[in-house]
Amino acid sequence: MSYAVKELFHTLQGEGGQTGRPAVFCRFSGCNLWTGREVDREKAICRFCDTDFIGTDGEGGGRFADAAALAKAIVETWALPEHDQRFVVFTGGEPLLQLDKALIDAVHQEGFMIAVESNGTIAAPEGIDWLCISPKAGSEWVQKSGHELKLVYPQPELDPADMTALDFRQFWLQPMDGPDRVANTNAVVRYCLAHPRWRLSLQTHKLIGIP
């Protein structure tokens, strides 16, 4: 299978349970909950997205003919020769539209731990080492287990109280960025104080101005 990648970059994981960890981000093109075009945002299922995932024109992006070619580009983006601590985050767009066993095996072969950021509408393949699910109101949620659940808050139709029985190790609330970011952050603080199963996930990369 070939892969359409918007961008490949080396930064620190900014969110959730792996925050602060150096990682290669592989951002796949395309999503099943929004076209990515501003003219379509209001009628999309997911309307608060903070990401440009259209096309393959970003830093390190492109069309990769097969898993070996993409794994090679991920190794080159990591840039350090040692295998120690190699970590790749597959995101998007929606990465589970494209991530398959061939690519999982190819990056494991290169010594990477594999993390995925998914909206939960597609069942995850075997072999993901750190699966983050971030459900979206109005979508069909099928992947209800993983390592962390990271709920963008608030989404009025999604009540965190309905989620803590699910099979996740960690439960994060991430304030919805946008015009109401400050109010949303205060709402997350209040919710976590009253419901300590939940923790605050800040988008730390935005705070310090790194990708």
Ligand SMILES: C[S@@+](CC[C@H](N)C(=O)[O-])C[C@H]1O[C@@H](n2cnc3c(N)ncnc32)[C@H](O)[C@@H]1O
């Ligand atoms: C751009 S998405 C890509 C992965 C996948 N499509 C998903 O939604 O999980 C990466 C992460 O950013 C979060 N996110 C997107 N827009 C956001 C916003 N406006 N504020 C806070 N988090 C946001 C998503 O919920 C997800 O956890």
Ligand SMILES: Nc1nc2[nH]cc(C(=O)O)c2c(=O)[nH]1
């Ligand atoms: N630094 C950094 N951390 C991130 N964690 C999840 C991200 C994403 O867009 O999926 C992201 C991102 O875009 N940048």
Ligand code: SF4
């Ligand atoms: S599901 Fe993820 S990538 Fe798709 S529009 Fe929503 S936040 Fe953006």
Ligand SMILES: [Mg+2]
């Ligand atoms: Mg992001």
